[in-house]
Amino acid sequence: MSAPFLEVLATPALNSVQDLGRPGQRRWGIGPTGMVDALALQVGNALLGNAPDAAGLELQLFPVRLRVLRDGAIALTGADCDARLDGRPVPPWWALPVRAGQVLELSPPGATRRDLAAPALRACLSVAGGIDVPEVLGSRATHVRCAFGGLEGRALRAGDVLDAGAAQAPAFRDPAGFGALPPATALPLGDDPEATTVRVIPAAEYPAFTDASHAAFWNDPWRVTIQSDRMGMRLEGTTPLKRAVVQEMRSHGIVCGVVQVPPGGHPIIQLNDGNTAGGYPKMGVVIDPDLWRLAQLPPRRLLRFQRCDLAQARAAALEQEDYLAGLRRLSALSLMTPEAA
The missing domain is CATH 2.40.100.10 (Cyclophilin-like)
Incomplete structure (x- = not known):
């Protein structure tokens, strides 16, 4: 059973609840929506032991401040936003436990990292059990243009409270959490650094x-x-x-x-x-x-x-699935079962 998990303290426009989208609706003129960086969401869900399509937060504009309302777990993937949990740094591509009352802050990508030659654009916040909002046409993704899905069919705003599906917080073998090799490193492509x-x-x-x-x-x-x-x-x-x-x-x-x-x-x-x-x-x-x-x-x-060509595209899809499968194995080793905890 879901319960309130996150309170939005501050957010610019355009941040929203997204999952992997709603395929099969184009015949009605409805596009897929969903997380633009779908791989970042799948990585976050793999690290937390969620279903691949569990909903998370797509964060495109910053700064963002969120308060944790109960013990649980989160994963930050996508852009490096100099995340801070109660003022302590959280690495990118990282899963960790969180406690009720803690505050998560995210800054614009690259704002404090001058060594980033090309800061990424979008961050993804996944939570244990997934963000729980009503499904519309088989998806929890926000379709802002059509005003449905997600949280009341709109972008997030200060004061919103978001439920999460996991009633029991997962237990981590290492209380600091664990991380994933970023896709840009695990799945390199091209030889032009610019x-x-x-x-x-x-x-x-x-x-x-x-x-x-x-x-x-x-x-x-x-x-x-x-x-x-x-x-x-x-x-x-x-x-x-x-x-x-x-x-x-x-x-x-x-x-x-x-x-x-x-x-x-x-x-x-x-x-x-x-x-x-x-x-x-x-x-x-x-x-x-x-x-x-x-x-x-x-x-x-x-x-x-x-x-x-099509054969190379299929090979790329298999390479990406192997990457995600490795992260699911990592999660199985890094998270304890309730009995072990």
Whole structure:
């Protein structure tokens, strides 16, 4: 049975309850929503022994202050936000026990770490048992645009109280907790330290683009613009992408990760809150195992596309699952059963 676990003391706009989203609803014009960095949520849930799709908090704007209302456990993954629990540092990618009355504070990523060349963008807070809010269309994810899911269909605000599903706090073998090897280290990709690399499968309209556009798409870096959010990521580059023959297209279904090219020639990548249909030509689609890399790109960061085929995409998915399986084994060794505790 769930019970109150966290009180929101302070938060900017846009932070929300998210899980892995609500697939299967596109036929109604409803996108998946869910945690943009789905891998960060899965890591947090693996460390705490939760189900992979247990809901957590997606934190995009800072500072954030939360009060713990009862003993339990949390995991912080995603961006390094210089987290402090009652003033004591909490490492990133870390699970630990918490006690009633403690206060967790998170700062903007990179605000106190000048050694971070490219601070990540979003943090994920997972809790033992998962954040417990009503399911809507099979998911607890917040759909802010449609005002349903999550906590009353809206972003978090000061004074909110969030329930968690675990009635009994898990026991840690080490009271300091334990951590995970971050995905950026465990699943490296690309050799350009100034840019993030993602793998892309060419899409239906790829052959319609010019040879020069093909070369620019794969070889040139693309910069993330400030006009990027949970709906999509707008990019700008030195060579606009052009089709050899420009033809009008009917709107058709699109999915998260699709790289569309509007008339200006600068790509837009659809993300979790993006449209379910669109008429811009598609250059490619970012493979699912690399969507978490997009989720952590701040404005002005450079992005490179690496060509990929279906077999390579499947191999990447298996590599990611092996990584998560290793974390579940780590959790089994680091958390004690109620009997052992």
